Amino acid sequence: MPHETTTPRSFQEIILRLQTYWAKQGCAVLQPYDMEVGAGTFHPATTLRSLGSKPWAAAYVQPSRRPTDGRYGENPNRLQHYYQYQVIIKPSPPNLQELYLGSLAAIGIDLGLHDIRFVEDDWESPTLGAWGLGWEVWCDGMEVSQFTYFQQVGGHDCKPVSGELTYGLERLAMYVMGVDHVMDMPFNDPDAPIPLTYGDIFRQTEEEYSRHNFDGATTEMLFQHFKDAEAECQRLLAFAPQDPKSGKRIIMAHPAYDQTIKASHLFNLLDARGVISVTERQAYIGRVRALAKQCADAFRQTEAGADL
Amino acid sequence: MPDLLIELFSEEIPARMQAKAREDLKKLVTDGLVEAGLTYASAGAFSTPRRLVLSVEGLTSESRPVREERKGPSVSAPAQAVEGFLRSTGLTLDQLERRADKKGETFYAVVEKPGRQAAEIVAEVLEGVIRSFPWPKSMRWGAGSLRWVRPLQSILCLLSDETGAHVVPLTVDGIVAGNTTEGHRFMGMGRFTVTGFDDYAVKLKRAKVVLDSAEREAAIWQGAQNLAFAAGMEVVADPGLLTEVAGLVEWPVPLMGRIADQFLALPPEVLQTSMKEHQKFFSVRNPKTGRIEGFVTVANIEAADGGEVILKGNQKVLAARLSDAKFFWENDLRVAKAGMGEWVEGLKSVTFHNKLGSQADRIDRIAALAREIAPLVGADADDAERAARLAKLDLRSAMVGEFPELQGVMGRYYALEAGEKASVADAARDHWRPKGESDSVPVEPVSVAVALADKIDTLTGFWAIDEKPTGSKDPFALRRAALGVIRLVLGNGYKLDLLLQLLNSIELHYEAANRAALPALEAKIEQDKRVKEAFIEQVKKQLGDDVVVTHPDELRDRSNRMFARYGGLSGDQLRLTHAKLSDLLSFFHDRLKVYLKDQGVRHDIIDACLAMPGNDDLTLLVKRATALSEVLKTEDGANLLQGFKRANNILSQAEAKDGVEYSFGADLKFAETDEERALFAALDKAEATITPAMQAEDFGTAMAAMAALRAPIDAFFTAVQVNSDNQIVRRNRLNLLHRIRAVCSGVADLTRIEG
Incomplete structure (x- = not known):
């Protein structure tokens, strides 16, 4: 297991490391789906491609929208627009847990210093007619990912079974970098000529969309x-x-x-x-x-x- | 004698499933081995988050050979019959034996099944157990078809004896059993070979896995206490959490942290619940302040820095959680101080059940019923109503939205903040009780009134819409509600006409359902009194006498009122209502039987008491049953029962034969023997005691007086032949027997007692 021990310095560096890591594991690195979705699972690369018997391996960032979670950019952890990192592999490889732990190491989580736990959490999406069994993964008591073996999607049994990993990128990045408020998190390199924080990019849009979602639409x-x-x-x-x-x-x-x-x-x-x-x-x-x-x-x- | 070691190694097994899984593994495998003809000395099962383990000691090395003999058709039987026999036995004609008997010669099939090697049996049994393991929820993974709780990664299956350890040849869905396993996910050093259970346990510990969950629990509890003690604090015991946490780690490392000052003002229940539910932390109390001030988290790793990073991370997550809780608490307090009006409004839009209206409708009914019940349990009616109106408001609070298990507890805090009396505020917390069999019963009258009204409203409501429990299905926890009513009444010794309260409650349901139409109906009824009277007459006719309840008149009057008021009811609906009430009362009686049986009262004794009037007064019923149970334990009581039964049998037979009822006029002057005269005197004496005792509901005295009849009754039957040739004497004696029946039957229906 390759250990990348340096701590990432920006949100985008975490994304880049995950992209590189999963590309090395043989995943097709896809781009986000060009529609408004509530979670990375909605991307057809997961929902539809988990059906049928053809092997599949993909990884991608998916901007996700949860209108009810809007807090006008004020809450340190809650956003109506945020990013998920999604990995989907069919059939689920026997060493998927190890591959996952490798990805944590890749983004600077030292597995000898942190307490990683797989805690029962069964996943169900009533809107997709989908469910699976798996865990939420805890790092020092914090949920950093959802790990699911799909059993059914769209009412169809998954044969073979896909393994799905979902990382909540903001929360994970904040933890890795020790940032307390999402808006303070460096988005690009803090030493770049034009350093940008998450807030520089998204504070205003969080305000606008919060108003839109709750009152405007x-x-x-x-x-x-x-x-x-x-x-x-x-x-x-x-x-x-x-x-x-x-x-x-x-x-x-x-x-x-x-x-x-x-x-x-x-x-x-x-x-x-x-x-x-x-x-x-x-x-x-x-x-x-x-x-x-x-x-x-x-x-x-x-x-x-x-x-x- | 070989020993067997099985390890089923998988990805993380949910903590809540581990205890049952290891017991299932033990039972299913050992049962299977025994069924296949092996025996064993002892077996032990273990579990960690990643493995289920079974160790069987002193297994026999092979099963005993079995010789089976089957008789077939006669040698002269048609060819078809012989062929059929060959098919069913799997033998050929020349393998059959011919034996001569009286009718000639008969075919016999003799099959010798040789003993089988233990390895072969173990492989067969284990594969079967794995393939049909009773997980509460299981899954497939990869491209395979096997189901397990999470992906099964390896199987270790070893038989070891003096010749060494042998892998049992077994392959399940591509997983080949072997003699290796691995240790801790992060601290273990790769796969290793084992030779038997002792070797396995030792090597596992070296690889940082504590195999036995009891040992992990003990280590966690000891470690947590040591940490707390060193800081002058104490850990709050929580056995359920301890078991769960022991199921989340293979190598427990307790770490203690402090709760930041800004959160210490939160109610202790909030701190405990938030830490337990979200983070699986133990609460740590400062004995000097009595507050929860710290926590113990249990890591699964000995970190290089002694757990500093882990603790810091956990503390950070806790701070975020408690910030939420504090936000909820402060918001809720604002609403509470303003009188909770926002929550009253909010409950109007929360559906309780689509056929039973909103939570607000439900609260209206409970408040009205609590008023009715209040005087019967010694509560002030206004307080009871007020408490009922407040008791469920916390369902709308942010805190209960987040932690449903805090309902009631928060309600009490908020009611106090709103300036309510302590007794009213306590009802918000206590009206939910008793929550389970181990929970105690509230005694404060206001709480009891609301608790009873709440549970009765739930029961009548679901009975009215035909959502009764069936078999194992009881989605609305109606059995628990009925048992709650029973325990509330009995625990406080209240005299409560349950049936009338059920009727009160049903009436409130009708009122709610017909509220919109009510003014028009009432106006119409006022306009035409004759219509109303005709209505009532019709109902009386329709109801007839088939409504068997203990308050027939009252019920009928009340039903008529309901009928008149909520004119939507037809006679049939009314009859149905009565049927439902009777059914609901029987449901209470069934729950009571179960409850009393647990207390050691026999079901036939309860039946004997249920047959008496006033059986909806549960306290009276239990007093009667307890007294009867006690008296039947005495020698006099048991013998009296025989005497009563003998008297009753003779009398019943005579009555059937003669077609008359011998119910009057036993006269002392026709008594011929001293024993007869003595019985007359004894009955006079017993009646003089029993009648006032029964009026005072002093069953003990009444039954003791009844038991005292034993000697005179026994003496009477020894000395006297009831069926005398002299008809006058015979009639007089039968009438005397009737007095025995009458005296005894006033106490309970003794014919229902067994034995």
Whole structure:
């Protein structure tokens, strides 16, 4: 296990080290998905690619949005927009725990000095119809990652099983660098000609989006967009597989799934606006889950999602 | 005699599952070995976060050979029958034996099963156990199909005897059993070979793994106490947490830290809960201040710096957690000091159950019922209502939102902050009790009134919407609610007409359901009194006499009122309501039986008392049952029971035969023997004692007087033939037997007593 003992000096250095480390382990280093998502799991590279039997290994940063977590940039740990680092490998390799521990070492966590623990935490995403078993990983009592063996996604059994690692990058970086408030964390090298902190980049946007999420967004429009996304998703999946123009069999699983992602984010926004009652909440989650399942069904009919 | 060592090495097993898993492993493997014909001297099971281990000593090296003999068809039987026999035995014709008997010759199959080697049996049993292990939740991983709690990485399976250690040949889903394992994840030095259990335990310890969870628990507790003691503090005992923490580490290293001053003003329950639930910390109390001022965390590693970095990290996480808690506490205090109005409003939008309205609706009902119950338990009705209105407000507080287990505890703090009386504030905490069998029962009258109202409202509500517990399913914890009512009533010795309170409660449910329509209905009813009277007549007719409850008149009147007021009820609904009430009362009786059985009162004794009127007065019922139970333990009591049964049998037979009831007019002047006359006198005497005693509900005295009848009754049956030829004498004696029955039956229905 290679030990990189130097402490990273910036947020981006941690990301770069993780990218390098997982690239070395053979993962395809992907770029973030270009849509608003609540977590790295929503990236089709995880949700859809964990289905079917084709081997897969990917790692990527995913900007994630949780509208209800907005605190106008004032809370030291809570943000409505933050970054997750996501690793997904199918089938899960037998040494995944060791690979994971190697990544901690790579970002400067000395495994001889810290107390790393795997504490039971089963993962479930009601909107994706997905669940898995695994742990939250503790470093000195702090949760630094989620470690999950996917059992089901979109209502389909995962065969083979994917291993998924999710790092909450801000929290992990703050811990590694000993920073107390996220906005004070160096984003680039503090000795760079133009040093930038996390706050320089995101304090204003946290304020703007907090106001938007809690008070600004037009709820009638959001409700309408939710309906539109739902309808569009189902319409895209209803097309006959045979494409008359190209003469190929083309199932539009990804475009349909984009609509599912949209619906999910719109639901999160509506939730933040406080216009969804407790009983309606379950119904909305159920509607998004139904879309996710249909997309999973469709993806399983495609080449990338088939069983070999 | 070989010894067996099994280690199932996996990724981290959830702490809460380890104890049962190691016991399951022991039972399933040893049962399997015994079933396959092996015996063993002793077995022990162990667990750590990464391994389940079983050590079996003194195993037999092979199973005994078995000879099985099966009789087949006659030699002259049709070919099909013989073929069938060959198929079922797996033999060929020339392998069968022919034996001569009376009918000729018969085929016999003799199968000799030789003894099997232990290794072969162990492999078979272990594979079966692994493949069907009863984990509460299991998973697949990689490309395999095996299920385990988390990925199973290696299997160690060794049989060792004087010739050495031998790996049991076994492969499960690609995992080949071997004789190696590894130690601590960070402090172990790679895989190593073991030769048997002793060697295994020693090498594991060298590789920084304490195998036995009890040893880890002891080390944690001792270490934590030492740390606290050195700082003049004491650790707050928490056996559940200790077990859990011992299941999270292979090499426990306790570390103690201090809680920052700014958090010390938080209620101790908040500090303890936050530290335990989020961080699995033990609380450390300063005996001088009585406050929680420190914590012990248990690391899984001997760090190079003595744990300094680990402790600092934990302290930082704790500070973040407690900052949240402090934020919640301060916000909640603000709401509490303002009178908690924000929470009252908030509960209106929280659904309790979609068929039973919001939490606010529920609180209205509980408050009204608590008023009704208050005088019966010695509480002030206004206080009871006030307490009921406050008791659940903390459900809206930020603190309870974060830590649901603090509900009640926080409610009390907030009620005090809002300036409520101590008795009212205490009810917020205590109306949830008793929370389980080991929890004690509140005694303060206001708390009891709210606790009873809360539980009764829950029960009648779920009964009304047909959500009763079935089998093992009791999602709304209704059995616990009923037992809570029973313990509250009995524990405080209250005289409470349970059925009337159930009816009160049901009425409140109807009222809530019909509130919107009520003014119009009442106006309509006022307008036309005749309609109302006709209504009531109709109900009386529909109800008829089939409603068997202990307060039939009151129930009927009350139901009529309900019917008239909440006119949405039809006669059928009303009948259903009665049926549900009876059913709910039986549910209480069933819970009571279970409860009393645990206290050593026989079920037939309870049945005998349940058959008496007033059986919804639980205190009375238990007094009766206890007295009866005591008297039946005495020799007189037991013999009296026989005497009573004999009298009752003779009388019942005569009544059946003669078609009359001998219920009146036993006359002393027709008595022929001294024993008869003595019985007359004894009955007079017993009645004179029993009647006033029963009125005073002094069952002990009544039953002692009843037991005193034993000697005269026995003497009577020894000396007297009841069925005399003289019809007058016979009738008189039967009427005398009736007096025995009457006297005894006033106390309990003795015909239900067994034996």
